[in-house]
Amino acid sequence: MSSSYTGGCDHVHIKATAEPIDNHVCHCNVCKSVTGQQTTHVAFFNHGDLLVDHPEKMNRQPFNKDNPDGPLELCTCADCGAALMLDDKQKRIRVAVPNVMGYNVATFPDPTYHAFYDTSKGYAEPSDGRPVYEGLRPEFVWPKPE
Structure with a gap:
């Protein structure tokens, strides 16, 4: 497969060999802290x-x-x-943040939902028509470790 999802920097190159297993707009405090963004487009891969x-x-x-x-x-x-990816020590997932990790944002599918939205954070609930959840989408199943 010729991947449309390639990122990284001049020294380390990241390439996806499959589609993301989850693709969302994250509202969690950790993403806010690490990226400096109010919300972050996040793609999980096996x-x-x-x-x-x-x-x-x-x-x-x-x-x-x-x-x-x-x-x-x-x-x-x-x-x-340069930020390259998030790696799961349990070897279940790897995570790309397209606009932070050197990817062509236009090649990624649009996020399908909002994750980790919390009404106590003081900003309006997203109104773009995507479902909004307090965590990951309810049907998400963590892959088995490799």
Whole structure:
């Protein structure tokens, strides 16, 4: 498959070999903190479907500073510091944030729903016609670890 989902930086290239298994607009506080964005377009891939050409050039740090032992790690380029992907230590998923991680945003399908929306955050509920959930979409099933 010639992937339309390629990202990364000049030193580390990321390529998807399949379609995302989940594609949403995230409203969580961790994404806000890491990206500096009010909302973030996030695409989950099965762990083996997002390939890295130079994993030895990636630095890893906890994605959630308040849960440093959590399953997700933010991978950045050891040479230039670019954000590359989120990697699941349990090897279930890898995550692309198209507008932050060097992807052509136009090649990604539009997000299908809003995740982690919380009425207590003080901003209006999204009204773009996509479903809005307090977590991931109810039918989402975490893939088995590789």
